[in-house]
Amino acid sequence: MSGKGIRINGLRKRYGEGDTAVDALKSVDMQVAPGEVVGLVGPSGSGKSTLLKCLGAVIAPTAGEMVLGDEVIYDDGWRVRDLRALRRDKIGFVFQAPYLIPFLDVTDNVALLPMLAGVPNGEARKHALDLLTALDVQHRARAVPSQLSGGEQQRVAIARGLVNRPPVILADEPTAPLDSERAMAVIRILNEMAQEYETAIIVVTHDEKIIPTFKRVYHIRDGVTHEEAGEGKGFE
Amino acid sequence: MISLAGRDILHSWGKFVFTGFGLGLLIGVTLVMAGVYRGMVDDGKVLLDNSGADLWVVQKDTLGPYAESSSINDDLYRSILALPGVTHASNVTYLTMQVRMDERDVRSMVVGIVPGESWGAPGWPPYLVAGRQITRGHYEAVADVATGFKLGDILTIRRNRYTVVGLTRRMVSSSGDPMVFIPLKDAQEAQFLKDNDAIWQSRRRTEVNPAFNRPGVPGLLDAINASQASSNSVNAVLVRIAPSAVPDEVAESIRRWKRMTVYTRAQMEEILIGKLIATSSKQIGMFLVILAIVSAAIVAFIIYTLTMDKIREIAVLKLIGTRNRTIAAMIMQQALALGVIGFAVGKITATYAAPLFPKYVLLMPQDSIVGFFAVLVICALASVIAIRMALKVDPAEAIGG
Numbered sequence: 001m002s003g004k005g006i007r008i009n010g011l012r013k014r015y016g017e018g019d020t021a022v023d024a025l026k027s028v029d030m031q032v033a034p035g036e037v038v039g040l041v042g043p044s045g046s047g048k049s050t051l052l053k054c055l056g057a058v059i060a061p062t063a064g065e066m067v068l069g070d071e072v073i074y075d076d077g078w079r080v081r082d083l084r085a086l087r088r089d090k091i092g093f094v095f096q097a098p099y100l101i102p103f104l105d106v107t108d109n110v111a112l113l114p115m116l117a118g119v120p121n122g123e124a125r126k127h128a129l130d131l132l133t134a135l136d137v138q139h140r141a142r143a144v145p146s147q148l149s150g151g152e153q154q155r156v157a158i159a160r161g162l163v164n165r166p167p168v169i170l171a172d173e174p175t176a177p178l179d180s181e182r183a184m185a186v187i188r189i190l191n192e193m194a195q196e197y198e199t200a201i202i203v204v205t206h207d208e209k210i211i212p213t214f215k216r217v218y219h220i221r222d223g224v225t226h227e228e229a230g231e232g233k234g235f236e
Numbered sequence: 237m238i239s240l241a242g243r244d245i246l247h248s249w250g251k252f253v254f255t256g257f258g259l260g261l262l263i264g265v266t267l268v269m270a271g272v273y274r275g276m277v278d279d280g281k282v283l284l285d286n287s288g289a290d291l292w293v294v295q296k297d298t299l300g301p302y303a304e305s306s307s308i309n310d311d312l313y314r315s316i317l318a319l320p321g322v323t324h325a326s327n328v329t330y331l332t333m334q335v336r337m338d339e340r341d342v343r344s345m346v347v348g349i350v351p352g353e354s355w356g357a358p359g360w361p362p363y364l365v366a367g368r369q370i371t372r373g374h375y376e377a378v379a380d381v382a383t384g385f386k387l388g389d390i391l392t393i394r395r396n397r398y399t400v401v402g403l404t405r406r407m408v409s410s411s412g413d414p415m416v417f418i419p420l421k422d423a424q425e426a427q428f429l430k431d432n433d434a435i436w437q438s439r440r441r442t443e444v445n446p447a448f449n450r451p452g453v454p455g456l457l458d459a460i461n462a463s464q465a466s467s468n469s470v471n472a473v474l475v476r477i478a479p480s481a482v483p484d485e486v487a488e489s490i491r492r493w494k495r496m497t498v499y500t501r502a503q504m505e506e507i508l509i510g511k512l513i514a515t516s517s518k519q520i521g522m523f524l525v526i527l528a529i530v531s532a533a534i535v536a537f538i539i540y541t542l543t544m545d546k547i548r549e550i551a552v553l554k555l556i557g558t559r560n561r562t563i564a565a566m567i568m569q570q571a572l573a574l575g576v577i578g579f580a581v582g583k584i585t586a587t588y589a590a591p592l593f594p595k596y597v598l599l600m601p602q603d604s605i606v607g608f609f610a611v612l613v614i615c616a617l618a619s620v621i622a623i624r625m626a627l628k629v630d631p632a633e634a635i636g637g
């Protein structure tokens with residue numbers, strides 16, 4: 001589905017202008033293959049969230065190049081016209097907090113994305129249920145988010161991120177609210193999903209316990225990335 | 237696609253029902269206000285309908301007998317009756333006053349009619365719900381049921397006492413006061429008669445006037461006193477014309493020959509609705525405007541708060557690719573739903589509250605329909621602020637720092 005995963009070259013982002021300008025990203029180079037889960041770590045204020053926002057087509061970078069799959073989405077300017085459709089179809093988001101829609105039940109929280117893309121309700125729900133089953137929360141399918149545990153909510157949020165089979169998933173501290181056992185479970189799920197759906201996944205994290213699970217880790221400091229080989233020791 | 241607005245309403249239905257209920261009471265008041273105005277117009281029309289007259293002959297250059305006072309001679313009706321096209325001409329007096337019965341008094345319009353005239357003469361109550369019409373020349377009354385009087389009750393009007401012999405319904409003055417019919421002579425006395433001291437004084441003045449008190453002319457002084465004490469004025473002559481006659485033509489001939497002011501039914505309606513209740517209707521119009529603004533402010537505030545509570549979710553919806561149109565539609569549908577709930581509550585409230593009002597409240601279906609669409613328009617407009625705020629929400633907020 002996704003030819004080349006994610007490729008970022010010389011990405012820069014400057015907030016504001018003149019004296020108050022902040023260069024949040026100075027020179028970011030990254031490459032994530034389909035089916036790969038990479039970590040993105042760095043101290044507070046180093047530019048992690050900014051990078052995810054650029055990659056997620058939520059804010060515009062200042063310069064550089066971003067390629068998703070086989071499509072150049074940014075090259076010193078947006079190369080796609082409908083960023084909303086790009087987000088809907090190509091990018092899955094998983095946040096630190098699950099941010100589920102409180103008035104929709106679990107199934108519809110997940111099914112909403114394909115519905116927004118015009119998939120008939122029945123088909124979208126069936127697809128959502130398949131994913132919920134894979135993530136082992138199908139027994140809570142009719143509940144509303146407030147009736148779920150934190151870990152269950154996070155799994156639903158992951159299902160929502162995966163439901164459109166996006167070539168890219170961006171996860172911002174997805175394990176922060178979870179205990180280490182559940183955090184590991186979430187990372188395992190992300191790895192399985194990456195394998196199964198050929199998805200390129202970037203996980204921003206501070207979590208010392210999960211960093212060793214990545215095969216590759218990008219360090220970011222003052223807006224500049226350095227790639228390091230991770231320990232990649234898996235889960236068990 | 238599922239209805240986001242519908243799901244949100246189902247999820248927090250308590251909030252919607254309660255605010256819809258509050259809004260509904262406001263809408264109910266608005267509908268009743270409109271009903272009060274309709275009731276006033278209807279009272280005026282009913283007054284004209286039930287008078288059974290085609291023409292009203294009143295004092296020259298007055299807007300009588302309902303909007304201004306009018307006084308004309310009580311034998312004028314004879315010469316009007318002689319004019320071509322006129323089938324009935326009846327003297328009538330109108331006097332709004334407190335009618336007493338035992339300890340309580342009721343604000344009523346006392347109508348003087350000529351007893352013994354043929355059934356259904358203009359000015360007479362056209363139908364009774366109990367009892368009979370006035371047959372004697374004095375001290376009988378027919379009262380509207382809204383006065384609360386019953387057959388056989390003894391009423392006090394000025395110095396005299398009257399027995400209620402008949403009851404009628406929906407006979408009201410233009411300001412909604414129920415009518416009490418009494419014989420014309422009594423009514424003239426009630427309206428025009430001076431009190432005892434005044435009569436006494438004028439007699440004394442007459443007695444000391446040598447021109448009236450002549451030793452050689454017996455009976456002169458008594459005749460003069462009697463003429464001073466009795467009244468021969470009425471407020472109007474109600475005229476009914478032959479079916480073939482043209483009201484404007486007959487009115488014109490009365491104007492020309494009798495030098496009186498004459499109003500046709502259409503002109504009378506114009507006076508009652510255009511002049512008499514014009515100020516009241518402006519008053520009510522002002523209230524309606526204020527209520528509309530207050531309702532709009534409430535809906536705007538509620539929708540704004542509900543949207544504020546959902547800022548995070550809206551940011552997420554935007555981030556995952558929801559179109560602005562979908563989000564705007566969600567907010568607007570919620571505002572409209574609130575309007576529909578409010579209207580339903582308001583309509584029910586108004587329907588049950590209307591009969592409790594002392595004066596007639598007429599709820600017209602067309603007012604409800606207009607009101608319904610006005611509520612929807614107000615709600616749609618009120619949601620604009622919330623929609624604008626929602627559209628400004630940055631999807632980046634969902635990712636956070």
Ligand SMILES: Nc1ncnc2c1ncn2[C@@H]1O[C@H](COP(=O)(O)OP(=O)(O)OP(=O)(O)O)[C@@H](O)[C@H]1O
Nearest residue numbers: 015016022024043044045046047048049050051637
């Ligand atoms: N909207 C903005 N306007 C101006 N400066 C910003 C804005 N957002 C972030 N910054 C700045 O850009 C830099 C990078 O911020 P960013 O949020 O990407 O950091 P982060 O790595 O996610 O940090 P944390 O780990 O604390 O979440 C910081 O210096 C921050 O102050």
Ligand SMILES: [Mg+2]
Nearest residue numbers: 048049636637
């Ligand atoms: Mg951050």
